[in-house]
Amino acid sequence: MKKYFEYFKIPFIVTFVIIIICVFVKASHNSQESFEWGNEDAEKQENVWDVANALTDSQREELDGIITDVEDRIGCDVAVVIIDESLEGLYSTSDASRWVMNFADDFADVHEMGYDAPHGDSIVFLDNQYRESDGHVYSWISTSGRGMDELTVSDCESIMDDALYDLDDYSTSDDYFRAYSRVVELLPVYMGSAPAAIQIFKPSYIIFAALFIAALYIMINWNSKAGVRTTSSTTYVESGRPMIKRKQDTFIRKSVTKVKIESSSGGGGSGGHTSSGGFSHGGGGHSR
Amino acid sequence: MLFKCRNCGGNIVYDPVKKAMCCPHCESLDSEEKLPGSSIVNNCPNCGAPIVLKEHTSATKCPSCGSYLIIDERVQEVYEPELIIPFKLGKNQVKEILYKEFGKRPFTPAGFLSYAGLEKMEGNYVPFFMYDYSADINYSAVGTKVRSWTSGSYRYTETSYFDVVREMDADFEKVPVDASVEMDDTKMDLMEPYKYGELEKYQDKYLSGFYAEKYNMPSTELEGRAEEKVQRDSEELLKSTLGGYATLTNVNKSIRTDKKGVKYALLPVWEYIFGYGGTEYKFMVNGQTGKVVGTTPVAKGKVIAYGATVFGLVTLIGFMIRMALMAL
Numbered sequence: 001m002k003k004y005f006e007y008f009k010i011p012f013i014v015t016f017v018i019i020i021i022c023v024f025v026k027a028s029h030n031s032q033e034s035f036e037w038g039n040e041d042a043e044k045q046e047n048v049w050d051v052a053n054a055l056t057d058s059q060r061e062e063l064d065g066i067i068t069d070v071e072d073r074i075g076c077d078v079a080v081v082i083i084d085e086s087l088e089g090l091y092s093t094s095d096a097s098r099w100v101m102n103f104a105d106d107f108a109d110v111h112e113m114g115y116d117a118p119h120g121d122s123i124v125f126l127d128n129q130y131r132e133s134d135g136h137v138y139s140w141i142s143t144s145g146r147g148m149d150e151l152t153v154s155d156c157e158s159i160m161d162d163a164l165y166d167l168d169d170y171s172t173s174d175d176y177f178r179a180y181s182r183v184v185e186l187l188p189v190y191m192g193s194a195p196a197a198i199q200i201f202k203p204s205y206i207i208f209a210a211l212f213i214a215a216l217y218i219m220i221n222w223n224s225k226a227g228v229r230t231t232s233s234t235t236y237v238e239s240g241r242p243m244i245k246r247k248q249d250t251f252i253r254k255s256v257t258k259v260k261i262e263s264s265s266g267g268g269g270s271g272g273h274t275s276s277g278g279f280s281h282g283g284g285g286h287s288r
Numbered sequence: 289m290l291f292k293c294r295n296c297g298g299n300i301v302y303d304p305v306k307k308a309m310c311c312p313h314c315e316s317l318d319s320e321e322k323l324p325g326s327s328i329v330n331n332c333p334n335c336g337a338p339i340v341l342k343e344h345t346s347a348t349k350c351p352s353c354g355s356y357l358i359i360d361e362r363v364q365e366v367y368e369p370e371l372i373i374p375f376k377l378g379k380n381q382v383k384e385i386l387y388k389e390f391g392k393r394p395f396t397p398a399g400f401l402s403y404a405g406l407e408k409m410e411g412n413y414v415p416f417f418m419y420d421y422s423a424d425i426n427y428s429a430v431g432t433k434v435r436s437w438t439s440g441s442y443r444y445t446e447t448s449y450f451d452v453v454r455e456m457d458a459d460f461e462k463v464p465v466d467a468s469v470e471m472d473d474t475k476m477d478l479m480e481p482y483k484y485g486e487l488e489k490y491q492d493k494y495l496s497g498f499y500a501e502k503y504n505m506p507s508t509e510l511e512g513r514a515e516e517k518v519q520r521d522s523e524e525l526l527k528s529t530l531g532g533y534a535t536l537t538n539v540n541k542s543i544r545t546d547k548k549g550v551k552y553a554l555l556p557v558w559e560y561i562f563g564y565g566g567t568e569y570k571f572m573v574n575g576q577t578g579k580v581v582g583t584t585p586v587a588k589g590k591v592i593a594y595g596a597t598v599f600g601l602v603t604l605i606g607f608m609i610r611m612a613l614m615a616l
Contacts, residue, residue: 007394008597015601022612029615189614201613206606214599218591221394227478227581233524235481236517242425242458242525249431250451258442 035075038116042077045111052084052129059177066181073188076147077115077122080180081107084129096132097140097285102276103128104142109277114145119279121145125183131169136287139164141183148282150191153271156284159186162202164286289358290333291320291496299334299355301497304375304575309493320493324360332357344468347413347500358495362502369490371418371553373482375411375498375575382558382573383409389580394594397587400564407568408561411575413500413554414471417507418462419514420548423522427454428540431533452536454529458522462551465513467503471557473513478581479574482555486576490554500554507550518545 005012037043047067048060055063067078087099104126107113114120124142131137141156163182167175234240271282291300291309298313300320309320323333331338337352346362349355361367377385383406390396431452436445462484466476488494522543530536556575561568564585571582 003398004593004597007594008601011598011601015605018605019608022608025612026615185614201606201610203607203610206603206610210599210602210606213602214595217598218595221594222586222591227475227579229478229480230579231481233521233528236460236463236521237525238459238461242423242456244454244456244529246453246455247529248451248453250453252430252449252451254446254448256444256446258444261438261441261443 035072035115037072039077039114039118039120042111042113042115042118042122045077045079045113047071047079049079049081049107052082054082054084054127054129054176055173055180056177059173063177063181063184066184070184070187071115074123074146074150074191075115075121076145076187077113077120078184078187079107079111079113079122079124080184081124081126082129082176082180083126086130086132087128088132096134096136097138097287099132100126100128100138100140100285101142101273101281101283104140104283105275105279105281106277108142108144108281109275109279116145119144121147123147123151123187125180127164127180137167139286139288141283141285143282144280147191148272148280151187151282153282153284155190156271157286159183159190160284160286162186162204164288165204167288289360289492290323290355291493292323292334294319294321299496301356302374302494303378303497305378305381307374309496320496322492344415344470344501344504345499346502347495347498349499356496356498358492358500363490363492363495363500367502368552369415369554370551371487372413372490372494373486373553373555373576374488374494375556375558376486377558377573377575377578379409379411379558382560382575382578385573385578386560386571386580390584393584395586395590396584397564397590400562400585404562404564404569406560407563408559410559411498412471412557412559413495413498414476414557415467415501415503416464416553416555417467417503417510417514418464418551418553419460419507419511419518420550421460421463421514421518422546422548423458423460423518424542424544424546425454425456425458425522425526426540426542426544427526427538428452429536429538431530431537432535433532434534450533452530452533454526456525456529458525459548460518460521463514463517464553464555465510465517467505467507467510467552468501469504470501475572475581476557479555479557479572479579482574482576487553495554498556503552507552511547514547515545519543 047064050060063080067080071078087103091099091102104124107126108122108124109119112118113122113124115122122144126142127139129137139160141159143151160183163179163186167179271284272280275281293300293311293314293316295316296311296314298311300309300311303310308317310317311319332350332353332355334355335350335353337350339350339357341348341359345359347356347358350357387401390401429452431450433448433450434445436443464480466473558573558575560571560573569582569584571580573580
């Protein structure tokens, strides 16, 4: 045991220092500007609409608290809607990913959501746990107002990729709670100020990197010390280097090709469209 | 032959630490006297007990009286080594090096350090042939370098083609190949490099106190291995001059090697065998530089515990950074 601590002394110290720095950074940035509600009706509305009964009561309550905090940080009315029913045939389009979009847009319209005013700044996260006939489970983040201005389609997709990656048919209410609260927590991250590096530090990437490093560490320390070659190509060469008689790099010709850059499919935009209620929405989808 | 002490008559051995002939009995320095005898058919010149020799043994220890004997016929005339690197590290220094090395290997069972029994500890002079080669490297190829940039809504990729020619000579000196069947070739290769600055003209006295073999086969039989090493190193030398190209399409590549000479030398290797859990663990240590070759047992529990710690720390750091980034 003593040897263990001796061996990991420096890694432990380094980790400790990093933790201190990170905690300090977090603490010093927590006192951010916050917004004021301008729409009392929306403020009083439920934040969590768990029609599918995916969460326990206490989880619903906790998620509600998280949403209330986030709403003031981003200045948007936020709702998490969980349903478990086929949306097939409800809308004119046959594209299943559009069904959740229409549902989420309509939800915002019907509830007159908006942080500043009805049909104002809002974000609806819809998870339809029902596996549609094409074998996929669809989710959508519908944005409008400030939410639409500050979240691009790819932001919405990244948020759901990051948060929902480990959900499947066997997920428990704990899994769902973790995933949904992460979606909500990621909203302020992606809205405006989050550094691009957050994309690299996704939980799945972190775990993968840690596994990789641990495996590498074990491999290196297993039996590699059986011996490694410590001679180089010049060990036995007289005067330590070869005599170069001719070294020639003659330019012959060059060829240039040019390719038109395809603009990426709306990844940078807000994905704006108009809902059946006549309101403008943005957002992005996810399927699993 | 056998080295006797003029003062007390004891068997004098070469002491790597004092770098001198030293009598372990009366501690006299350089008081040696060469006692001839101990040929292949003879008995021990000290006690008269019969000596059983292996086919190539040139220095050994009398099983009866413990005197270190050097077999005359196997270190003379055609078997006389031209060069030798005398042992530089003594028994205790090597033991220290080994324990330090074991301590550095995190997966070594804790018990190995305390309970492993030292079953054998032998200083061996291993016969080596040292080859001189000249290599003539000729190479030509078409190389490409790629540059790309964006202008307006277009991405440009420019590929430049070069005529690449390399001609070089390399003189390889004293490329070592072990001439012992008993010694594992891979392990002997891993003992390299020796510091050739300390090569000396062969003297019988350096063998006293150690085991040794004469070369097991003629130098011509081992040329192939020397040539392989020269080829490998030449390839690497060539490669080191070819940086900066994205692709190289060979037009012509030839590495011609030419043997210039060969010398017979003895190089020092400590052999330590530890017994642990019913298994023998063999370590070779370069008797000049202290480089260790050999595997230690692996404690599975330690692998799991240490691996999990690394995993845990990296994960923790990752999530901490993530948390800080999210707050920014």
